[in-house]
Amino acid sequence: QSALTQPPSASGSPGQSVTISCTGTSSDIGGYNYVSWYQQHPGKAPKLMIYEVSKRPSGVPDRFSGSKSGNTASLTVSGLQAEDEADYYCNSYAGSTKVFGGGTKLTVL
Amino acid sequence: EVQLVESGGGLVQPGGSLRLSCAASGFTFSSYWMNWVRQAPGKGLEWVANIKQDGNEKYYVDSVKGRFTISRDNAKNSLYLQMNSLRAEDTAVYYCARALFDWSPFDSWGQGTLVTVSS
Numbered sequence: 001q002s003a004l005t006q007p008p009s010a011s012g013s014p015g016q017s018v019t020i021s022c023t024g025t026s027s028d029i030g031g032y033n034y035v036s037w038y039q040q041h042p043g044k045a046p047k048l049m050i051y052e053v054s055k056r057p058s059g060v061p062d063r064f065s066g067s068k069s070g071n072t073a074s075l076t077v078s079g080l081q082a083e084d085e086a087d088y089y090c091n092s093y094a095g096s097t098k099v100f101g102g103g104t105k106l107t108v109l
Numbered sequence: 110e111v112q113l114v115e116s117g118g119g120l121v122q123p124g125g126s127l128r129l130s131c132a133a134s135g136f137t138f139s140s141y142w143m144n145w146v147r148q149a150p151g152k153g154l155e156w157v158a159n160i161k162q163d164g165n166e167k168y169y170v171d172s173v174k175g176r177f178t179i180s181r182d183n184a185k186n187s188l189y190l191q192m193n194s195l196r197a198e199d200t201a202v203y204y205c206a207r208a209l210f211d212w213s214p215f216d217s218w219g220q221g222t223l224v225t226v227s228s
Contacts, residue, residue: 001170001171003153003155032212034212034213034214036214036215038154038215040154045204045218045219045220045221046146046154046204046215046218047218048214048215048216051213051214051216052214057216087153089153089154091154091156091214091215093211093212096159096166096168096211097156097159097168097169097170098144098156098159099156100146100153100154100155100156101153102153103153103154
C-alpha cells in the first residue's frame with residue numbers, strides 16, 4: 001500500500017499543455033486499467049476528472065486527457081486556463097483497496 | 110442531486126475514540142460501494158476504507174487496521190467510521206465518497222469533517 005509517485009509541482013503558461021505523471025507498480029497501475037485523476041481547489045472537495053485511465057465524466061472539458069504505459073499513468077491538460085490551477089491526484093485500484101499519489105500542484109503562470 | 114454530508118468530527122485526545130457519519134441522499138445508497146478518504150492538513154489524499162453494498166466486504170489501509178471500523182445502514186442511507194485508539198497522525202479532514210464498484214472512481218464526495226487528535 002505504498003503511495004503512487006507524482007511530481008510535487010508542475011507549471012505552464014495559459015494556452016500551453018502540461019503533463020503530470022503518476023508512477024506505481026504492477027500491483028496497482030500496471031495491473032489494472034482503473035486509474036483515475038482528481039482536481040482539488042483549496043478548501044474544496046476533490047473532483048473526478050478522468051477515470052479508467054482515459055475516460056472523462058460528463059462536464060469535464062476535453063482539454064483534460066489521460067493515458068497509461070506500463071506502471072505509469074499520465075494526465076495531460078491542454079490549452080491551460082487560469083482555473084486549472086489546483087492540486088491533482090492520481091488514484092489506482094490495487095485489488096479491493098485503492099491508493100492515491102502524493103499530489104501535484106499545478107501552477108498557471 | 111447527489112449529496113453526501115459528513116458529521117461527527119472534532120477534537121479528541123490521543124487514545125480516544127470518535128464516530129464519523131455520512132448521510133447520503135439523491136441516489137440509491139444501497140447500490141454503491143462507499144469509501145472514507147482522509148487528508149491531513151497541508152497533505153495529500155489517503156484512501157482509508159471501503160465497504161460493499163451489502164456490508165459483507167470491508168477493506169482498510171494498513172495504518173488503520175484493527176483501530177477503525179467502517180459500517181453502513183442502508184435503511185438510513187448512512188455510512189459510518191468508528192475510530193478507536195486515535196493517534197496524532199490520524200488528524201485530517203475525513204471525506205466520504207461513493208463508487209459503483211470497488212474498482213470504480215470516486216464520483217461524488219462530501220464536504221469533509223475535520224478530526225483533530227491532540228492533548
